[in-house]
Amino acid sequence: MRILIIEDENMAARRLIKLINDMIPKCEIFGNLDTVTSAVEWLNNNPQPDLIFLDIQLADGISFEIFEHVKVTSPIIFCTAFDQYAIKAFKLNSIDYLLKPVDPEELKNALNKFQSGRKAPEITLDQIRVLLQPVQKVYKNRFLVKIGERIQTIAIDEIGIFYSEDKVTFLMTKQGKKFIIDYTLDEVENLLDPELFFRLNRKYISSVSAIKGVFTYSNSRLKIQLENSADNDILISREKMAAFKNWLGQ
Structure with a gap:
């Protein structure tokens, strides 16, 4: 299995890679890519991976911009720090959506879902943005x-x-x-x-x-x-x- 990691936090990426390697020892992991630019370049110059782990906020922008520059056909598991309510909404339309720091059991369930061959319904970029917009973040005082x-x-x-x-x-x-x-x-x-x-x-x-x-x-x-x-x-x-x-x- 060929897996691509797109994540701008090195510590989070290292932890995710270790967890994946523990669960799928024979997989081939590419990345870590930490920008929209590097992700687009990689995807334009390499065969589509079997699975992508994708953070929402990258070093140079929002990862949804990737889809505006390159056609991505690979299944995606999102890993990010967005609010739980957005995650619940988004789970209806993706393989899975994991909150960082990634919980090993949640990751295992997401990989099982992917390996079982369950395909998510198609979702457009506009639909993704609509799902995330209503969530108003409350910050600590x-x-x-x-x-x-x-x-x-x-x-x-x-x-x-x-x-x-x-x-x-x-x-x-x-x-x-x-x-x-x-x-x-x-x-x-x-x-x-x-x-x-x-x-x-x-x-x-x-x-x-x-x-x-x-x-x-x-x-x-x-x-x-x-x-x-x-x-x-x-x-x-x-x-x-x-x-x-x-x-x-x-």
Whole structure:
């Protein structure tokens, strides 16, 4: 079986590939492709795979744009962080729709559905967009933190950055105080208003006010300096540069 992975989060892609390899040891996995551009190029220059795992939000746009440039005949399993209600609606029209982080049992069921030969009804790009549009995302306004035996809340406008260190996620206020929170950084990203916060890389999510400096770096990347952070190696990849600049200048 030939499987194509189109996913812009390296950690999510590695986890998905490991799970697939555990369940289908003899499969051949291509990718990981992380942009609309690279996906279109690959699909135009290679035979259609037997199955595609496709994220919705890629580094350079929404993955639905792929279908506007190339005819995709392969079955697709969507993997994304969209709201559960959109997922339930979309399951009526696709092999499956998995919420990240992908649950192994959900993945197993999706693969079983695919291997059983059940074909989904055809759905147009416009129908996909209509299904997703009604879902209005509600973003988190505050986070709970523990200080000794006391629990308190920190409002979203008091927070400068979120970061991950040694598999622990921290919240840092604009005053430089840091607290451990009970979320992964991927989960935090899905809870935040993207107009207020940006996922710089796999380790950092920043508010606008926490951006102290932005500098050009080698290989068309950017180096970011954050308030209250001693990390001098915070880089933004070439693929995320345009999105970051748009966010910073909005």
